[in-house]
Every structure is written in structure tokens, then in C-alpha cells.
Amino acid sequence: MKLLYTSCLRKEFGGLVAVNDVDFEVEVGSITGLIGPNGAGKTTLFNVITGLDEPTEGFVFFQGKDITGLPAYRIARLGIARTFQNIRLFRELNVFENVMIGRHFKGTHPFKGPLGVLNAVYALINSRREERDIYENSWKWLEFVGIERYHAELPGNLPYGIQRKVEIARALAMEPVLLFLDEPAAGMNPVETEDLMELIRRIRDLDITVVLIEHDMKLVMNICDAVTVLNYGQKIAAGTPAEIQRHPQVIEAYLGREA
Amino acid sequence: MWNFLSLLVVYVEIYAILALSLNLIAGYTGLLSLCHAAFYAIGAYVTAVGMTAGGWNFWFALLMSGIMASILGFFVGLPTLRLKGDYLAIATLGFGEVVKNVIINWDSLTRGPNGINGVPAPVVFGIQFGFDTRFGYVLLYAVFVVLTYAVVWRVVHSRFGRALEAIREDEVVVGAMGINAVKYKVVAFSLGAFFAGIAGSLWAIYNQSVAPQTFDFMLSVMILCMVVLGGLGNSLGALMGTVVLVLLSEAPRLTGLTSVVPAQFNQMFFGLLLIVVMIFRPQGVLGRKRISYENEVARILERRSM
Amino acid sequence: MGLFHLSLAEMAQHLWNGITVGSIYALIALGYTMVYGILKFINFAHGEILMMGTYAGYFFYLALNGDGVYPWSLWLFLISMVGAMLVSAFVGITVERLAYRPLRSAPRLAPLLSAIGVSIILSNLAAFLFGTKSKRLDYPFQNETILLGSLAITPHQILIVVAAVVLMVILKVFVDYTKLGKAMRATSQNINVAKLMGINTDFIIALTFGVGSALAAAAGMLVALEIKIYPTMGTLAGLKAFVAAVFGGIGNISGAMLGGILLGILETFGVAALGIPQGLRDTVAFTILILILLFKPSGLLGKKEREKV
Numbered sequence: 001m002k003l004l005y006t007s008c009l010r011k012e013f014g015g016l017v018a019v020n021d022v023d024f025e026v027e028v029g030s031i032t033g034l035i036g037p038n039g040a041g042k043t044t045l046f047n048v049i050t051g052l053d054e055p056t057e058g059f060v061f062f063q064g065k066d067i068t069g070l071p072a073y074r075i076a077r078l079g080i081a082r083t084f085q086n087i088r089l090f091r092e093l094n095v096f097e098n099v100m101i102g103r104h105f106k107g108t109h110p111f112k113g114p115l116g117v118l119n120a121v122y123a124l125i126n127s128r129r130e131e132r133d134i135y136e137n138s139w140k141w142l143e144f145v146g147i148e149r150y151h152a153e154l155p156g157n158l159p160y161g162i163q164r165k166v167e168i169a170r171a172l173a174m175e176p177v178l179l180f181l182d183e184p185a186a187g188m189n190p191v192e193t194e195d196l197m198e199l200i201r202r203i204r205d206l207d208i209t210v211v212l213i214e215h216d217m218k219l220v221m222n223i224c225d226a227v228t229v230l231n232y233g234q235k236i237a238a239g240t241p242a243e244i245q246r247h248p249q250v251i252e253a254y255l256g257r258e259a
Numbered sequence: 260m261w262n263f264l265s266l267l268v269v270y271v272e273i274y275a276i277l278a279l280s281l282n283l284i285a286g287y288t289g290l291l292s293l294c295h296a297a298f299y300a301i302g303a304y305v306t307a308v309g310m311t312a313g314g315w316n317f318w319f320a321l322l323m324s325g326i327m328a329s330i331l332g333f334f335v336g337l338p339t340l341r342l343k344g345d346y347l348a349i350a351t352l353g354f355g356e357v358v359k360n361v362i363i364n365w366d367s368l369t370r371g372p373n374g375i376n377g378v379p380a381p382v383v384f385g386i387q388f389g390f391d392t393r394f395g396y397v398l399l400y401a402v403f404v405v406l407t408y409a410v411v412w413r414v415v416h417s418r419f420g421r422a423l424e425a426i427r428e429d430e431v432v433v434g435a436m437g438i439n440a441v442k443y444k445v446v447a448f449s450l451g452a453f454f455a456g457i458a459g460s461l462w463a464i465y466n467q468s469v470a471p472q473t474f475d476f477m478l479s480v481m482i483l484c485m486v487v488l489g490g491l492g493n494s495l496g497a498l499m500g501t502v503v504l505v506l507l508s509e510a511p512r513l514t515g516l517t518s519v520v521p522a523q524f525n526q527m528f529f530g531l532l533l534i535v536v537m538i539f540r541p542q543g544v545l546g547r548k549r550i551s552y553e554n555e556v557a558r559i560l561e562r563r564s565m
Numbered sequence: 566m567g568l569f570h571l572s573l574a575e576m577a578q579h580l581w582n583g584i585t586v587g588s589i590y591a592l593i594a595l596g597y598t599m600v601y602g603i604l605k606f607i608n609f610a611h612g613e614i615l616m617m618g619t620y621a622g623y624f625f626y627l628a629l630n631g632d633g634v635y636p637w638s639l640w641l642f643l644i645s646m647v648g649a650m651l652v653s654a655f656v657g658i659t660v661e662r663l664a665y666r667p668l669r670s671a672p673r674l675a676p677l678l679s680a681i682g683v684s685i686i687l688s689n690l691a692a693f694l695f696g697t698k699s700k701r702l703d704y705p706f707q708n709e710t711i712l713l714g715s716l717a718i719t720p721h722q723i724l725i726v727v728a729a730v731v732l733m734v735i736l737k738v739f740v741d742y743t744k745l746g747k748a749m750r751a752t753s754q755n756i757n758v759a760k761l762m763g764i765n766t767d768f769i770i771a772l773t774f775g776v777g778s779a780l781a782a783a784a785g786m787l788v789a790l791e792i793k794i795y796p797t798m799g800t801l802a803g804l805k806a807f808v809a810a811v812f813g814g815i816g817n818i819s820g821a822m823l824g825g826i827l828l829g830i831l832e833t834f835g836v837a838a839l840g841i842p843q844g845l846r847d848t849v850a851f852t853i854l855i856l857i858l859l860f861k862p863s864g865l866l867g868k869k870e871r872e873k874v
Contacts, residue, residue, distance in 0.1 A: 050435060072434035082435055090428035092492075093421070096552050101425045104418060105437030131418065135555045136562075151556060174437060291674065338859050344673050345607060349811065350858045353851040356804070360848045480681055487678060523689035530689070533682030537675040538667045 002061075003028040003178060003209050004049070004080075009058035011041075011048050011233075018044040020233035021058070026178070026226075031200060031210045033220040033241075036230035037253055042213045043085050045230070046180050050082050051075040062178070077105055079177035083167040083184060085213075089155040095166050096151040099138040102173030106137075138173055145169040145199065160187045165199075172203070179203065181212040185219050197223050221245065229253070265393040269465055271505045272400040273458050276407045278485040278497040280454035283411050285483065286492035286547075287420065288447045289427025290340065291348040293479050294355035298328040298452040300362060300474035302459025307375040307469045308368060317381030321460045328456025329449045336448040340441055355479055362471045374470030378463050400461055407454050411494055414450070416550065423447055424492075481508075484533055490543030499544060504529075574715040579837050580830060585722040587829020588729035592784035593806030594813070594821035595736065596657075596777030602753035602816035603773050606665070609680035611781060612803020613687035614657045616796065618782030619789050620695055622649025623702050630705065638705035646728075646786040650779035656687075657778030658771045666767075684800075691796035699795035702786075725787045732783055733822055736776070740818060749773060753816065781806075801847065808854040814867025823865060828853065 004026040011019040018041045026032050034042050047053040049060050051072035059068045067075055081102070090098050142148040145165045155163050164184055171179055181200070185193050193216060200223055204210055214220050220227060221241040229237040229244060231253040237244055244250055281295045302324035309315040309323060339350040362369050369375065383399060414420045425433050426440045433440050463469050485504045489496025508525060536543070593615060600608045608614075626645035630638050664683050668676040704721065711718050740746035752759040752769045760766050784806075785798070792798065806825065813824025828850060835841050835849040857864060 052431060052435065071439075072431075073437050073439045076435055076437035084432070088429055088432045090425050090432075092428055092547060092549075093424060094549070094552075096556070097421060097424075097550075100418075100421060101433070101436050101438075104422055104425075134418065135552070136559060139556070139559050152552070170436070291677070339855070342858055342862060345605075345677075346858055346862050348677065349607070349807070350855060352804075353808070353854040353858075357848055357851045357855075360845060360851075364842065364845050477685075480685075484678070487674070491674075523693040527686050527689040527693075530682040530685030533685070534664050534679045537671070537679040537682070538664075541668075541671060541675045 001028050002026065004060070004062050004211075006045075006049065007059045007061070009045070009048060009060065010056045011044055011053060012056045018233050019048060019055075022230070022233070022235050024049075024228055024235065025238070026209060026211055028209055029204070029207065030225040031204055031212070031223050033224035033227040034211060034213045034230065035215070035217075035220055035227060035244075036236075039232075040230040041233040042230055043182055044233075046082065046182055046213065049075075050080055050180060073105075076174065080180065081171035081174040081176035081178070082180035083164070083171055083182055085182040085186070087155075087160070087163050087167055089163060089166055089170070091154065091156055094152050094154055095147065095158070095169075096138060096142070098155065098166055099141055099170045099173045100134050102141075102170035103134045103138050106134075106175070141169045141173045144172065144202070161192045164188075164196075168199070172208075176208060178209045178211065181210065183213050183215065185214055185216045193219055262393065265397050267505065267509060268397050269400055270509070271502055272397070272404050273461050273465070274482065274485065274505055275404050275498055275501045276454055276458040276461070277482045278489075278501045279404075279407045279411050279494055280451040280458070281482050282486045282492070282494060282497040283414060283423075284448055284451040286486055286490075286497070287415060287427065288423040288444060290444060290448060291344055292351045292448070292451075293348050293476065293483070294335075294351040294358070295451070295455055295482050296474045296476070296478035297355040297358040298332060298455035299459040299462070299478070300358060300469075300471070301328045301331055302456030303463040303469045303474070304362060304369055304375070304459070305456070306460040306463040307378050310378055310463075311375055317383065317464065321457060324460035324463075325453045325456040328459065329453035332449040332452025333445060336445040337441075340444040340448060352476065352479075355476055359471055359474060362474070369471070372471060374468055376468040378467045378469070380467065381464055396465055400465075403457060403461060407457075408494060408498075410450075410454075414447075415494075415548075419443070419446075481529075484529070486543075487541075488532075488536060488543055490545035490547060492547040493543065493545045494548070496543050496545035496548075507532075575837070577716055579833050581716060581718065581722070583830030583833035584826060585725050585829070586833060587809075587826035588726050589784045589788050589802070589825075590806045590809040590828050591822045591825025592729055592732060592787075593781045593802060594810040594825045595733070595818065596781045597807050597810040598813070598815055598818060598821040599749075599753075599773050599777045601810070602818075603749070603756065603770055604665075604669070604676075605816075606676050607680070607807070607815075608665075608774075608777075609677065610660060610683040610687060611777070611807075612799030612801075613684045613691075614653050614660065614778045614799070615781035615785045615803065616691060616794075616799035617656050617687060618649040618653025618778065619785035619794055619798070620691060620700075621652035622646055622782065622786045623700055623789065623794050625649070626702065626705075632703075634703065634705060634707070642705040642786075646783055649782040649786050653778040653782035653785075654775035657774040661771060661774045666770075688796050688799070695796065697796060699793040699798075701793055702789045704790055708790075721790055728783065728787055732780060736780065736818070739776075745769075745772065805847070805850045808850045811864055812853055812857050814864030817864065817866045820864055820866035827865075 002025050006022055006024045009019055009022045009024070010017070022045060024045060034045070036042055044053065048055045051070055051074070054069050059066060061067065062078060062080065067078065090101065093101070139148065142151055145168055147162055147165050147169060150158060150162060155166060158166070168181070168184065185196050188196060197219060200210055200212070224241055227239065227241050227244045228235060229247070229250050236249045236253060237247045277295060277299060281292065284290050284292050305324040305327045306320040309320045310317070315323070335354055339347060339354070342350055363372050383395070422433070422438055422443050425438070426443055430440050481504065485500035486497050487500070488503060489498065489500030507529065593611070596611050597608060600606060622645045625648040626642055629645060630641040660683050664679045665676055668679055706720055708719055708721050711720070740749060748759070748764045748769050749772065751762065752764060752766050756766055788802070805828065809824040809828040810821045811824070812828055813820030813822070831853065832846060832849045836846050841849060
């Protein structure tokens with residue numbers, strides 16, 4: 001079953017077409033890789049799907065519903081979480097607090113519709129039990145990712161590898177159905193990358209579908225069930241890792257045509 | 260002497276409420292608001308008009324001041340809080356000027372540039388306040404300062420406050436976490452405006468008159484400076500900044516040097532202070548207050564081992 | 566709409582008046598927009614820098630011309646205006662060096678507050694040095710209204726428009742066709758790349774402040790003939806010019822010119838056609854500000870700034 005798919009998705013920035021008629025599909029329960037040379041439009045595709053950018057044309061469907069053009073916070077609440085290419089943690093909040101933010105919207109929202117503003121007021125007077133829930137659950141995810149000992153640290157003081165893990169914990173705290181990881185292995189050494197692979201597998205074991213943008217081919221080929229390849233904003237191939245590796249257009253995109 | 264001292268303390272108390280509430284908006288939520296004086300003005304005028312023309316009693320006027328200011332904050336915030344940093348500052352600046360202009364021009368309601376005189380002193384718990392009850396003011400207003408501090412504290416140490424800080428840090432990402440940033444910003448803004456309105460009411464009562472010239476852009480700047488000086492995002496810092504700046508601006512009067520020191524030197528020193536603090540210690544004297552979760556973590560681990 | 570209460574002749578009159586006022590706004594707005602274009606920073610002290618230059622120009626004129634009106638008074642006035650421009654340029658460059666440069670990499674709030682501090686210092690310094698009473702700068706010529714049909718034009722208005730147009734043309738030519746102008750444009754588009762290309766960005770920034778301040782001082786001198794000179798003269802004019810800059814698209818030079826003229830016209834028409842009382846005249850500017858920020862924050866000619874995620 002397709003958990004997520006885009007249809008003729010197009011994103012233009014002025015004259016530049018960053019995403020060009022892309023039909024991107026994600027099967028439920030899979031680990032899907034999204035690869036392509038730098039500037040191929042992978043992150044832009046992420047941004048459009050998750051609502052941080054609006055598509056110029058095309059549609060995005062999640063769990064059968066049309067989520068095209070919805071604001072980011074609505075899409076997040078529907079069950080899509082993500083991390084960022086250049087690590088965007090809240091710098092003046094410590095690790096624990098960062099993860100708690102991921103947990104935030106899970107709190108009760110008794111007011112619907114236009115009165116929704118009062119929800120924020122409600123969060124103000126919220127119960128001790130809800131706060132405790134947040135602490136417990138956030139801690140749980142810190143432990144899952146294995147970084148609980150850094151809970152009191154400010155992100156800026158931590159090595160990149162750990163910061164990426166904090167971002168992942170924060171996203172997991174949202175208990176998403178679909179998790180987008182944008183270059184999670186960037187800047188990691190082989191040991192850390194192994195560690196990450198293990199973590200991603202464990203995430204999949206929780207019935208969370210994972211999509212990852214990556215440049216580390218070993219990682220991609222190793223854990224992905226399906227891979228989509230973008231080049232210059234267009235989808236040039238999609239299939240199993242083995243199929244992709246043999247695909248002539250993919251090889252050309254990465255290595256160039258033989259002179 | 261005591262007269263002057265109690266006046267100083269009352270000034271500090273009123274400004275403290277302004278600084279604490281602006282700290283919530285600017286320090287914690289990171290909204291560059293340059294119109295806090297406008298909410299102060301609205302509170303002051305609501306009380307002044309209400310008590311003179313409307314015959315309201317003090318407590319009702321006080322409450323209405325806060326509510327009206329906060330309602331205006333809500334309606335102004337709704338459209339403008341979608342704007343980024345600098346643009347928000349400009350918009351609030353514009354709004355502040357509009358409010359002042361409207362007050363000056365709506366003579367039928369506000370008596371224009373002459374302001375409203377003869378705001379009656381309040382009757383609190385049966386005691387008629389007035390010139391003789393200087394200490395009464397000091398004590399009564401202190402209660403409001405404590406109230407404001409407590410509310411801000413509760414906000415900051417809650418899920419809501421945490422969301423505000425996250426919004427300050429990175430509004431885009433906060434959206435990706437399922438939080439509708441604009442809603443939270445509007446609530447924070449309105450809440451801050453509420454207390455500014457309360458402060459305005461207290462001013463109207465104490466001064467027993469209100470005039471539009473008081474509530475200008477410079478005042479908004481001064482309140483912002485109190486917050487920045489002490490440390491953005493630090494309530495204690497806001498209090499400290501208030502005390503320092505009120506003392507500074509009244510220093511010539513305090514030391515009896517009014518005739519020697521030209522009026523402008525005061526302001527010039529203030530301007531210089533601003534520049535120097537920004538260059539050498541932009542985080543303010545006390546810096547931002549960080550919350551510690553050691554207790555909560557300990558409790559979680561305890562529950563595990565049980 | 567109110568416009569239809571006016572005859573064509575009246576509309577033409579208001580249009581002319583608006584253009585005159587707008588030219589002043591445009592000259593001042595250029596300073597804001599050029600600085601913002603390069604540093605992404607709003608120089609809150611721009612109005613006060615203008616004021617300082619205008620005072621200087623006033624003293625120059627007094628020294629050169631004395632009290633009367635002579636055939637050569639106009640030339641002396643123009644020379645004083647140049648003097649004012651130089652003084653403002655100097656003040657602007659100094660302020661940048663001392664109060665803004667140390668904060669170039671600081672978060673937004675710091676240079677903003679520093680600029681406010683500069684603004685406070687300058688206006689109080691002026692009050693201290695020159696007194697708070699306003700000073701009169703007499704017309705260096707007979708300012709009798711000329712009638713072109715039913716259109717009333719004063720020589721002062723002609724001077725303003727001509728001077729403004731000349732200055733703006735010079736600026737446009739400078740920015741678009743000279744090497745330094747190209748360096749300025751490059752720096753405003755991407756300061757880091759400009760540095761890598763060997764452009765001395767510190768110098769370019771100083772130059773930008775200098776030119777912007779000079780233009781504003783010219784405006785100050787032109788308008789001082791009518792509104793007199795006082796320490797806080799920069800505040801309101803500065804604020805409105807700022808609205809003009811945002812209106813036209815902050816960071817865009819043509820935008821500042823357009824925004825200034827349009828603001829002048831809208832303000833004049835607003836008061837005349839919509840019957841807005843003089844007291845609320847300034848509110849027109851702020852209302853435009855809020856409206857433009859709500860509907861097109863990038864201004865009439867500005868580009869939408871994208872945040873890279």
C-alpha cells in the first residue's frame with residue numbers, strides 16, 4: 001500500500017525548476033532512499049511534501065488524503081516528522097527540551113476550530129500529569145536513540161553525530177507514521193554510520209516508515225528496500241537498490257558519460 | 260524626601276510590570292515589539308475615561324484596562340505576527356504611532372493633547388487613597404508586580420512557555436513539530452499587552468491624569484532597554500534593568516544636580532549605555548535564564564527503579 | 566470616492582504638491598534603502614544624521630550669506646547644501662564605524678538598539694549644542710507663487726523637485742554605470758562573494774552610508790526652508806521616509822524613489838480628497854506601512870525573500 005505519493009509535483013523558484021513533475025512513492029513499512037547528485041532537488045521535494053514550501057503544481061497524497069499545500073504544522077500532526085539537512089535544533093534549549101518540543105502537540109487540545117487560540121491558553125494551565133507525560137515520553141525517546149546522558153547539554157556543545165541523533169529523537173517524539181531523514185549520516189565516520197543504520201532499522205521495527213536522503217551509497221544500498229533517484233529535479237529511476245545500481249541513467253548522473 | 264522616594268518606588272513598580280510583560284513578548288518569544296507603550300497608553304486612557312466620564316470604580320477600570328489592551332493586542336497581533344523580525348519591529352512601531360495619533364485626535368473621547376485630568380484616587384478596602392497614602396500605593400502596586408512576575412513565571416515554566424522559546428529559536432522548525440506558531444505568538448503578545456494595560460491603569464490612578472505625550476516611541480524603547488539591559492529572557496534581569504534605568508533617569512533629581520546637568524545629558528548617557536551594552540554585553544547583565552530539569556529526570560529514573 | 570469631488574485642476578494641484586513632498590521623502594528613503602540593501606539593517610539614526618547635516622548647512626549659509634537676500638544667495642545656499650551633505654556623510658560614516666561595524670555579525674536586535682542609541686545621542690547633542698528652539702532658514706530668493714493656468718507653483722517647490730531629480734539621476738548613473746556603483750550592487754547582493762572578488766566591502770559600506778546620508782541632508786536643507794530647523798526634525802521625516810522605502814521595496818533604489826513620490830502623492834490626496842484632518846495626516850503614512858506589510862511586505866518593487874530550509 002502506498003503510504004505517500006506525489007503526483008506531477010513541481011516546484012519552481014522564479015526561473016529555476018527545482019522539482020520537475022515528480023511522481024514519488026513510498027510503500028508503507030519500507031525504508032525508502034532518495035538519492036541524486038547535489039542540487040537535484042531532494043531537499044526541496046522533502047520541503048514541499050512536509051509543507052515547508054508550497055508546490056507550484058501537482059499533488060501530495062498521504063494515507064489516501066490530499067495534503068497538498070497544507071501548512072507544515074497540519075501535516076506534522078497528520079503523522080509526518082522530519083529532520084533537517086543542516087541540523088536545526090533549538091540552540092538555547094537543552095537536548096531534553098528539544099525532544100519535548102517534538103512531544104508538544106501530543107498534549108490535549110480541547111478547543112477546536114476558531115477557538116483554537118484558547119488551546120494555547122489551556123497549555124498554560126495544563127495539568128501536572130500532562131507535563132509528567134511529556135517528560136516521561138521524551139525521556140523514553142532519548143533512551144531509544146541512546147543519548148539520554150546528554151539530556152542537559154545545549155546542542156551547540158555536542159558533536160555533530162550526537163546532534164543528528166537529537167534531531168532524530170525529537171522527530172520520533174512526535175510518534176510519526178512517516179519519518180523523513182535528510183542526510184542523517186552526513187559527517188559521520190563508518191562506526192557512527194553503522195550505528196545509524198542500526199537505529200533506522202529499529203525505527204522501522206516500530207512500524208514507522210522511513211524515507212531518507214543520503215549520499216552515503218553504502219548506507220543506502222544496505223538498508224533501503226526501495227530507492228528513487230532524482231537528477232536536475234526529475235525522477236530518473238526508481239526501484240530496488242540492485243536495479244538502481246545497474247541503471248544506466250543513474251550511473252551517468254553520478255559519474256558522467258564516458259568520453 | 261520620602262515623598263520623592265515613594266514616587267521613585269512607584270515608578271519602578273509600574274515600569275517593572277511593563278518590563279516583565281515585554282520580556283515575555285520579546286525575551287521569551289523573541290518578538291521585536293516596539294509598541295509596548297501603546298498598550299500602556301490604552302490601559303491608562305481606558306481607566307482615565309472610565310473613571311471620569313464613566314464613573315467606574317477602580318477595580319473595574321483596572322480590569323477593563325487590561326482586557327481592552329489585550330483585545331487590541333490580539334487584533335493587532337493576528338495580522339502582524341506573521342511578519343519576520345525586522346518587519347515586525349517596523350509594524351509595531353507604526354502601530355504605536357497610530358495609537359498616539361488617534362489619542363491626540365479623538366478629542367471627544369480623550370480631550371486630545373491636553374489629556375484627562377482629575378482621575379480620582381481609588382478606594383481600596385475602604386481606604387481612600389490619595390496624597391497622604393504614599394505607602395499605600397507602594398504596597399498596593401507591589402502586589403501587582405508580584406502578580407505579573409508570578410504569571411510570567413508560570414508561563415515560562417510550562418509547556419506553553421517552552422513552545423514560545425522554541426518559536427523564538429526557530430519558527431520554521433516549530434511548524435514541522437506540529438505547533439501553529441502564529442497562534443502561540445498572538446497569545447503571548449496579548450498576554451503581554453494585558454499587563455501593559457494594567458500598568459497603564461495604575462499610572463492613571465497614581466498620576467491622576469493622563470496625556471498622550473507620555474506614551475511615545477521613546478517610552479517603548481526605554482522599556483525595551485530595561486529588558487535588554489537586564490538580560491532578554493530573564494525576569495529577574497528585567498526587574499534589575501527597570502531599577503537601574505529608573506534610577507538613571509531620575510539621577511539628576513536624586514543627587515540634586517538638576518541645575519548643573521543639562522537635561523540632555525541624561526538621555527545622551529542613556530543612548531550611550533545602549534550602544535555600549537550592545538557592543539560589549541548584548542546578552543545583558545544577567546543573561547538568559549535556563550531552566551534545569553534535573554529534578555524531573557531524577558524523578559523519572561526513580562520511577563523506573565521502583 | 567472623494568476624488569470625484571475634486572476638479573481636474575484641483576487634482577493636478579494636489580498631484581504637483583504631492584510630487585514635491587514625495588521628492589523629499591524619496592531622497593531620504595534612498596539612504597535607508599541603500600543601507601538595508603547592503604547590511605540588511607535599518608538605520609534608525611538616519612533622520613538624526615540628516616538633522617546634523619542640516620544644522621551644519623544652516624551655519625554655513627549664515628556664515629557665507631548673512632541675513633539678506635542677494636542675487637547670489639541661491640548659489641550660496643546650494644554651496645551650503647553641499648556642505649551639509651558632506652557633514653552628514655561624515656557623521657554617517659563615523660556612526661557606522663563606531664556603533665554599527667562592531668555589531669555586523671550580531672543578532673538583529675543588537676544593531677537595532679545601537680542605532681536607537683545613536684539616534685538618542687544625536688538628537689540630544691543637537692539640543693544641547695544648538696538649543697531646542699527652532700531656527701529659521703530664510704529663502705535665498707523671493708518665494709512668490711507662480712500661476713500656470715490654475716496651477717499654483719512656488720519657486721521653492723521647483724527647487725525641491727529639480728534638486729531631487731538631479732540628485733537621483735546622478736545616483737542612478739553612479740550605481741548603474743560606474744565601477745564603484747557596480748561594487749555597491751555586488752556587495753548588496755552577496756557580501757561574502759563580493760569580498761572574495763576582492764571588493765573592499767568595508768569601504769563600500771562606508772561609501773553607502775556616506776552617499777545615503779548626503780542625499781538625506783540635501784533633503785533636509787531643501788525642506789528646512791519651510792519647516793525650520795530643530796533637533797527632532799529628523800524623527801518624523803525619517804519615519805515617513807522609512808515607510809516610503811518599505812513601500813517601494815526596501816533594498817531597492819528605484820523602489821525608494823517610487824515609494825517616496827507615491828507616498829507624497831497619497832498623503833496629499835488623502836488629506837485633500839478624503840478629508841483626513843491635518844492632525845491625522847501622518848497616520849496615512851503609517852496606515853500604508855501596515856497595509857503594505859500585511860499584503861506585500863517586499864514592497865512594490867521588491868523581491869520575495871526566501872528562507873533556505
